[in-house]
Amino acid sequence: MANEPHPLRFGIAGVAAAAGEARSITAHPSCTITAVADRSQANIDAFTAQYPCDIYTEVERMCAAPNVDAVFIGTPTQFHVEHAMLAIEHGKHVILAKPMATNLDDAQLLVEAAERRGVWLSIGHTQGFEPPIFKIREIIESGELGPLRLINTWNYTDWIYRGRVPEELDSSQGGGVVFRQGAHQMDIVRWIGGGLVRTVRAMTGVWDPERPAEGVYAAFLEFADGAVASCTLSGYDYFHSAELGFGIGEGGQRVRNAEPGSARAALRRARASRGGEAAYKVARRSGHGRDPVVSHETAAPVGPSDHPRGERSHSFYGLTVVTCERGDIRQSPNGLLIYDDGGRREVEIPRTLDGRDVMIQQFSDAVVGDRPPPHDGRWGLATLEAQLAILASGRSRGAIELVHQVPARGVQGSSSLLSGAHQ
Amino acid sequence: MANEPHPLRFGIAGVAAAAGEARSITAHPSCTITAVADRSQANIDAFTAQYPCDIYTEVERMCAAPNVDAVFIGTPTQFHVEHAMLAIEHGKHVILAKPMATNLDDAQLLVEAAERRGVWLSIGHTQGFEPPIFKIREIIESGELGPLRLINTWNYTDWIYRGRVPEELDSSQGGGVVFRQGAHQMDIVRWIGGGLVRTVRAMTGVWDPERPAEGVYAAFLEFADGAVASCTLSGYDYFHSAELGFGIGEGGQRVRNAEPGSARAALRRARASRGGEAAYKVARRSGHGRDPVVSHETAAPVGPSDHPRGERSHSFYGLTVVTCERGDIRQSPNGLLIYDDGGRREVEIPRTLDGRDVMIQQFSDAVVGDRPPPHDGRWGLATLEAQLAILASGRSRGAIELVHQVPARGVQGSSSLLSGAHQ
Incomplete structure (x- = not known):
């Protein structure tokens, strides 16, 4: 992956939740949007007026497109697992909107599929x-x-x-x-x-x-x-x-x-x-x-x-x-x-980059530099585990022990982002 | 106790922590200070200059005095149990400064002794x-x-x-x-x-x-x-x-x-x-x-x-x-x-009475009107239990179950205090 060609070409699945991501992708010097998939013609029209690109009505067909290296999935939560799996199976890197899934089994499935296929999976955008x-x-x-x-x-x-x-x-x-x-x-x-x-x-x-x-x-x-x-x-x-x-x-x-x-x-x-x-x-x-x-x-x-x-x-x-x-x-x-x-x-702290810019920067670094993004799939799974524990503890009124936690990584590496400019 | 004569006569044990209480007692229309016990002559001098009253160097002798109906105990924490027990044994009502004790056994001892002797025990002053x-x-x-x-x-x-x-x-x-x-x-x-x-x-x-x-x-x-x-x-x-x-x-x-x-x-x-x-x-x-x-x-x-x-x-x-x-x-x-x-x-909320005034008012109501003070001994014991549970949980990193809790009582009764004037 270290020789992945520039620019990193994104397909956007589900535009309603992707306005900020689209802006950050196109603002990044080595990222671009080449395709969009959405079932609403109105959404497509509005999006492509701002970001001209190939149009799909089915996420799977967009995932198969050769001019797409990575897919941002902003479709409704109930489609997250299905759409992310499609992208992974087609060998695309994935940024999946939060929440990544509604249960740990699904999240685990995604993480393992991405690792097996050798693609990056990042969960975002969160305020983290x-x-x-x-x-x-x-x-x-x-x-x-x-x-x-x-x-x-x-x-x-x-x-x-x-x-x-x-x-x-x-x-x-x-x-x-x-x-x-x-x-x-x-x-x-x-x-x-x-x-x-x-x-x-x-x-x-x-x-x-x-x-x-x-x-x-x-x-x-x-x-x-x-x-x-x-x-x-x-x-x-x-x-x-x-x-x-x-x-x-x-x-x-x-x-x-x-x-x-x-x-x-x-x-x-x-x-x-x-x-x-x-x-x-x-x-x-x-x-x-x-x-x-x-x-x-x-x-x-x-x-x-x-x-x-x-x-x-x-x-x-x-x-x-x-x-x-x-x-x-x-x-x-x-x-x-x-x-x-x-x-x-x-x-x-310089205010040049916002959280979505940081996410795209780190994701691009992962694809180009083979450096895991701090908020990768296993990080997202661990966050989901904490969320599910809140629900479980609210029901049981007892403490829930977590078993899927992973450490924060790349803190020093990410600090360079705080200088405020794209690397 | 309903016929206890007015005014309610207080003895003060340990004046260093009693400045606010002394002010609230003397501000109350049916409470007065008749005695003080302290080992420091300087403390005694300063206190009696402001509140002329009988002087004792030993708490026990003050507790035995016939012109003392109630004792405020503001001595150091390690003397709380000993001094409160002396007052109770002499049939005096007690306001004991927080923390009432450092363990539940001692607190229980005090609560039961006061109940047996038929005197009121209140724990204060707290911001509650x-x-x-x-x-x-x-x-x-x-x-x-x-x-x-x-x-x-x-x-x-x-x-x-x-x-x-x-x-x-x-x-x-x-x-x-x-x-x-x-x-x-x-x-x-x-x-x-x-x-x-x-x-x-x-x-x-x-x-x-x-x-x-x-x-x-x-x-x-x-x-x-x-x-x-x-x-x-x-x-x-x-x-x-x-x-x-x-x-x-x-x-x-x-x-x-x-x-x-x-x-x-x-x-x-x-x-x-x-x-x-x-x-x-x-x-x-x-x-x-x-x-x-x-x-x-x-x-x-x-x-x-x-x-x-x-x-x-x-x-x-x-x-x-x-x-x-x-x-x-x-x-x-x-x-x-x-x-x-x-x-x-x-x-x-009228700012005429502060927390110490409220405490004295409620204590006086208890002695005169036989109405339990909201912050009575069992309430104080339950608060101490919560404090001890914080210490225990900090050590064990697990949840502590409490067994001595009592409900908040007299909420509506105490609301009349919020009108801002002594009853």
């Missing part, structure tokens, strides 16, 4: 790819603050009341905050903590019968080295943790309308309107739903015209305080705040 | 007596926000670097943050959660060899009804949670010098000076240590001349977010912030 998260782990590994002992992370949002398709509200299909948001939070926490979670104890809740998937969880993770992480995710649109975190949400955007209940109210109005919830979701994704009345945080990636990348804040996945024996760390809009014997200081 | 904490529980019991499901509470302070006597830095003598601060946090969390903790899973840390007691813990509590609480207490003087909580600390005072490491630096200077750490502790307690260079939060109660009670903020024991199925609650300087379908609103 964001530069501040890499930087936190880099500081921990440097040892300057002593050993990591405690991670506290809160994310209180309006997730359950954003526009949702039915699968997103069905836990058996990978819906609810444990699958959808736990992928972010467990990736972040595992990366900061070094990866090896030993046990998980958690509470989960389904509190709105009209939105019948988990809308909240609280989890206490213990790592193999005894460090712990206390994690909360609540998507019920009451208190918003951005209120305590510079007012910034995912994607580095200001959280608008942190007024409790406003997302719920906007959804009610949308459901009563002509297009219903589906149209509302699309509008929010494309940014049209981002009027002051309608949305809290946009799920959509920020287009370059909205915010030049170098000017916006870093992405905040809630409020996280990282405690080492000799200092604490949390995010600031421009980077990190370090609290140690010398006082409180800010470490700036 | 503060009016906002009562108000939160009152809202929960009203049902207006639906069932309580999750409590998140962080308190990052400089506790381990405030001036300390040796016992405070020795866990076997009831030192360290689990005993000293866990009494506050577990009381708060148990009160808000209704009292009945089922299991505790925790991490504890001793990170500074020069301060060889627990300086940090993180605990995940599950209540009998499935609600959970995630609790962090770190006293290592890096990140201060008041930074996210209106800059207000215990006693409702502004936290000064939230600059990380400044408490550690001030302590180093104090230890190198003539009076050493002991003098520094005394200076801080009496308020003289509260210069901008020296202290973060004063351990001392606020004298009326510093802040008229009605004007200062409510006490903040860190940052707490309470989640019910239909709304969240957190503290504001003037009361509570409620986040629900109607938006975010503030509920003001």
